[in-house]
Amino acid sequence: MNVLLDHFAEFREGxxxxxWLTVASSVLALILGVVLAGFRVSPVPPLRFFGAxxxxxxxxxxxxxxxxxxxxxxxxxxxxxxxxxxxALIVLSVYTSSFVCEAVRSGINTVPLGQAxxxxxxxxxxxxxxGTIVLPQAVRxxxxxxxxxxxxxxxxxxxxGAFSVTELFGWQKVLSDQGFAIAWLFLWVAxxxxxxxFTISGLxxxxxxxxxxxx
Amino acid sequence: xxxxxxxxxPGPKARMRNRIYSVIxxxxxxxxxxxxxxxxxxxxxxxxxxxxxFNYANVRIAIRDGIFTTLKVFALAGALSLVLGALxxxxxxxxxxxxxxxxxxxxxxxxxxxxxxxxxxxxxxFLTYKSDLGFVGENNGFWALVIGLAVYxxxxxxxxxxxxxxxxxxxxxxxxxxxxxxxxxxxTMLLLPQAVRxxxxxxISQLVVTLKDTSLGYIITYAELLYAxxxxxxxxxxxxxxxYVPVIMVVxxxxxxxxxxxxxxxxxxxxxxxxxxTGIAVAAAAEPAEAPGALDPSDPKGPTAxxxxxxxxxxxxxxxxx
Numbered sequence: 001m002n003v004l005l006d007h008f009a010e011f012r013e014g015x016x017x018x019x020w021l022t023v024a025s026s027v028l029a030l031i032l033g034v035v036l037a038g039f040r041v042s043p044v045p046p047l048r049f050f051g052a053x054x055x056x057x058x059x060x061x062x063x064x065x066x067x068x069x070x071x072x073x074x075x076x077x078x079x080x081x082x083x084x085x086x087x088a089l090i091v092l093s094v095y096t097s098s099f100v101c102e103a104v105r106s107g108i109n110t111v112p113l114g115q116a117x118x119x120x121x122x123x124x125x126x127x128x129x130x131g132t133i134v135l136p137q138a139v140r141x142x143x144x145x146x147x148x149x150x151x152x153x154x155x156x157x158x159x160x161g162a163f164s165v166t167e168l169f170g171w172q173k174v175l176s177d178q179g180f181a182i183a184w185l186f187l188w189v190a191x192x193x194x195x196x197x198f199t200i201s202g203l204x205x206x207x208x209x210x211x212x213x214x215x
Numbered sequence: 216x217x218x219x220x221x222x223x224x225p226g227p228k229a230r231m232r233n234r235i236y237s238v239i240x241x242x243x244x245x246x247x248x249x250x251x252x253x254x255x256x257x258x259x260x261x262x263x264x265x266x267x268x269f270n271y272a273n274v275r276i277a278i279r280d281g282i283f284t285t286l287k288v289f290a291l292a293g294a295l296s297l298v299l300g301a302l303x304x305x306x307x308x309x310x311x312x313x314x315x316x317x318x319x320x321x322x323x324x325x326x327x328x329x330x331x332x333x334x335x336x337x338x339x340x341f342l343t344y345k346s347d348l349g350f351v352g353e354n355n356g357f358w359a360l361v362i363g364l365a366v367y368x369x370x371x372x373x374x375x376x377x378x379x380x381x382x383x384x385x386x387x388x389x390x391x392x393x394x395x396x397x398x399x400x401x402x403t404m405l406l407l408p409q410a411v412r413x414x415x416x417x418x419i420s421q422l423v424v425t426l427k428d429t430s431l432g433y434i435i436t437y438a439e440l441l442y443a444x445x446x447x448x449x450x451x452x453x454x455x456x457x458x459y460v461p462v463i464m465v466v467x468x469x470x471x472x473x474x475x476x477x478x479x480x481x482x483x484x485x486x487x488x489x490x491x492x493t494g495i496a497v498a499a500a501a502e503p504a505e506a507p508g509a510l511d512p513s514d515p516k517g518p519t520a521x522x523x524x525x526x527x528x529x530x531x532x533x534x535x536x537x
Contacts, residue, residue, distance in 0.1 A: 041221055047236075056471075061470055065430060068433075068445065072463065129222070134221065155331075185336075193329060
């Protein structure tokens with residue numbers, strides 16, 4: 001019980017670390033995922049192939065392996081070094097973007113055919129159709145899966161803690177190495193994650209309600 | 216295909232433009248790949264001496280043992296998670312409020328906590344209270360990993376099965392009760408088999424997640440494939456550098472192959488289920504999301520609604536739904 005009060009600063013730092021990492025990689029993953037989904041429905045075969053390869057590769061690779069890759073293999077290719085936080089950000093957003101891409105793509109499939117046809121008959125280009133007609137509607141349908149994806153991202157960010165990035169799990173590790181009772185640590189850290197995940201699902205429910213349209 | 220919706224069949228001008236984009240895209244992608252390969256080759260990661268290490272028996276044995284350990288953890292954790300998932304799903308549908316609440320609480324708690332933290336906490340717990348718990352030998356890591364994976368994935372599988380229960384038409388349950396079947400009979404003869412059948416693709420997708428998550432054993436220094444690979448790379452010095460790059464390439468390929476084989480099974484099962492004309496709905500496979508995926512119980516539009524739609528679609532000719 002006292003662990004929380006005595007080490008409040010550490011817990012706060014860890015909590016903020018987790019929130020910050022989650023928010024930053026969510027935004028990046030969303031952008032990347034939407035671009036990739038755009039690739040996957042584009043009329044240009046190499047881009048479609050690139051999108052498909054990206055999704056297949058990153059959805060079937062364990063996240064821990066990706067962490068190892070950016071820690072040990074990527075520096076062999078690019079000279080400029082990243083700090084651990086940026087590395088974690090890149091790994092988490094690349095990994096999550098493949099899930100976002102799949103969600104958005106299935107969302108695109110739910111947009112009624114007539115919408116795109118109407119847009120085309122008005123003379124819109126591919127980008128105009130996608131950007132102004134199809135994607136805004138697709139985003140609405142994929143909000144529930146997106147919320148699950150970002151909740152998963154929050155939980156995955158714990159792996160970054162094992163790779164010496166300051167966040168909640170990292171602090172749990174440090175404190176439990178110092179011999180604090182694991183049960184209390186576990187509970188407090190779990191509570192921290194619960195707060196974040198409930199916030200995410202609440203936010204998404206609000207978004208869903210405000211974006212709801214009659215079809 | 217959605218792609219054809221978004222653009223017209225290209226005319227001569229658009230075809231030309233697409234061809235130009237294709238060339239640029241191909242060049243860009245090949246350029247990127249070439250750049251990566253060149254850089255790696257520059258650093259000597261493709262030297263024959265480096266790759267020769269894979270010819271040594273002990274290296275091969277290390278990788279083989281890693282694969283076996285990973286598969287062992289996966290088999291046990293997967294089986295346990297299925298059993299636990301079924302139990303939790305049944306408990307959640309119980310008529311007794313206390314049981315229902317306990318099951319719901321268990322599911323919600325362990326789905327919300329990062330799996331890594333569950334595993335780590337179990338590991339520390341086992342290490343700390345080793346003698347009290349009657350553990351002998353060095354299998355703390357194994358059990359922490361297996362139990363952690365089973366608990367987390369069991370909670371997720373329970374939610375999947377719940378969606379499956381909801382997809383069974385209400386009338387069937389009423390009919391079963393009207394015929395005089397007991398509650399347990401309705402569950403075992405009617406609900407569970409149909410739920411498992413309709414949710415099989417999703418269940419397998421979640422097993423893929425379980426397989427991927429065995430790699431968390433790396434963090435609690437349990438010697439599964441990833442940890443074995445790291446040890447291997449860390450201790451083998453060839454041409455003055457550790458062989459991280461080749462080892463990551465090999466191990467990554469192994470992981471991707473294993474996961475794709477399992478995903479392939481899910482797709483096959485889904486296709487097979489769609490072909491069957493039993494009238495049992497096959498819910499669309501959810502994303503094998505790292506976590507609940509599309510299976511958030513808190514959202515009413517989740518798999519339940521999806522499964523219901525699929526159930527509604529079931530009496531349509533199979534070709535139409537999709």
